[in-house]
Amino acid sequence: MNEILEDKEFRCGIVALVGPPNAGKSTLLNSYVGQKISIVTPKPQTTRNRINGILHRNDCQIVFLDTPGIHKSNETLNRFLVETAWQALHGADLILLLLDGSRYVDKLFLLEKEISPLLDPLTNQRENLIIAINKIDKIRDKNKFLPIIDELQRYFPQVDIFLISALTGEMTFELLEEIKNRLPIGPPLFPEDQISSVPLRFMAAEIIREKLFLRLKKELPYSVAVEIEHWEEDREKNLTRIHATIYVAKKNHKQIVIGHKGAKLKEVGTEAREELEYLLGTKVYLQLWVKVKDSWNEDERFIANLYTKEF
Ligand SMILES: Nc1nc2c(ncn2[C@@H]2O[C@H](COP(=O)(O)OP(=O)(O)OP(=O)(O)O)[C@@H](O)[C@H]2O)c(=O)[nH]1
Ligand SMILES: [Mg+2]
Known part of the structure; x- marks a missing residue:
């Protein structure tokens, strides 16, 4: 293990991963932590609670909080899941909104529909927000993401938007650097060998x-x-x-x-x-x-x- 940087340069914080169901939140958390912490399936509404995964580096410690997908529903379980997801925003230093970009290529109306339950709460959090458009590996012509970016910029002016693939790792390092730079300077919250507090x-x-x-x-x-x-x-x-x-x-x-x-x-x-x-x-x-x-x-x-x- 590399030497830990001096206190004044070390960054530490909590990043809440939020987004519609099936966007790849749990996949991204597992990939940053380097081990499977949160379960992943092709079906929406897989994750049912807040699950943390801790990334340790010599210059930072990042606690990622995985959350259930946010969507509109009248069912008790689903309403409960959405509430759980929103609660994760409370102690978070940064919010990473993750979207499945491949869903909205040529179907921009779906973006509007799926993002609508997220708009109000996240607009208030604009300074702490980063958006990542995920699953770019599924679309060969990356220009197809441009209308999605335009639309998101309309909803969230001045918010950074990354195009990533949680599955292949494309651009996830660059995203991580941005996340790190936006976290507060402070000592680690967890011991170096702990990758989650989930029992x-x-x-x-x-x-x-x-x-x-x-x-x-x-x-x-x-x-x-x-x-x-x-x-x-x-x-x-x-x-x-x-x-x-x-x-x-x-x-x-x-x-x-x-x-x-x-x-x-x-x-x-x-x-x-x-x-x-x-x-x-x-x-x-x-x-x-x-x-x-x-x-x-x-x-x-x-x-x-x-x-x-x-x-
Ligand atoms: N092609 C591709 N598939 C991905 C990518 N990221 C995630 N997936 C797949 O998308 C599906 C959903 O991934 P999850 O990580 O479970 O998504 P989630 O956002 O946690 O979903 P919920 O827990 O239901 O809210 C799985 O089949 C993943 O393998 C990606 O970058 N590219
Ligand atoms: Mg999940």
């Missing part, structure tokens, strides 16, 4: 949820929640025993999650176990149960209990 237990539940998200179709992914019931580390055997409950919101969803002769649950379990073994560095014995918790996604107390945890 392993919660990460484990998220990994299981990611595998479910990837395997389930239509509205089913939004019907599942995962809770770790039991966690036991057996040092002698280098083994972690994890029991998790998968909640589904409707009775008929249970069988779909379990699959024919338990096949789907088995696949989810195998995939999750492999990733958990990598994360924990031990063998993992993973047991999954599926429980029906009627309309849990309408139950504010249940949702708050699972997803408002402060790390």
Whole structure:
């Protein structure tokens, strides 16, 4: 590790990643931290709470706060997710608005629609805002992003706009330099070896949820929640025993999650176990149960209990 710069030059701060669902916020956080902290799927509304990932350099420490995608919805769970995202702006030094640029190429009307819930709150935060148009790797002709930039400049005059790809890393270093330069000078908030304050237990539940998200179709992914019931580390055997409950919101969803002769649950379990073994560095014995918790996604107390945890 390089020597840490003198106090007067070291920068440290919190950067909230906000944007519509599926923009690539979690992907960017993982890429800056250099390890998977937050789960990623091709489906919108994957992230359900604020998840921090810490980037350490010899000249700065940047705490990235991943948030759920902001969108308009009347459903209890979704309203809760959006509220969680907005709360992240409170202690943040900087806000990075991330957009999936490829969605708006030749479809500028979509930008207006998707950005509308963000406009008012972010207009007040203009001095602390940077915009990154993501997924530029998907469009060969980069001129196609110009109308999007124009439109964003209309909404947010004088705000810096970057064109990036969180997936390939294109321009993410340049964006990081800008972020760093705009953070306050100050000592690190976290020890050098800590890359997140999210507990392993919660990460484990998220990994299981990611595998479910990837395997389930239509509205089913939004019907599942995962809770770790039991966690036991057996040092002698280098083994972690994890029991998790998968909640589904409707009775008929249970069988779909379990699959024919338990096949789907088995696949989810195998995939999750492999990733958990990598994360924990031990063998993992993973047991999954599926429980029906009627309309849990309408139950504010249940949702708050699972997803408002402060790390
Ligand atoms: N081609 C391409 N795909 C990307 C890029 N960034 C993210 N993705 C993909 O976009 C999808 C959504 O990425 P996420 O990181 O989960 O997006 P998110 O903004 O966290 O989404 P929510 O948590 O649902 O709000 C995944 O399939 C990613 O692999 C990129 O730069 N290029
Ligand atoms: Mg996410």
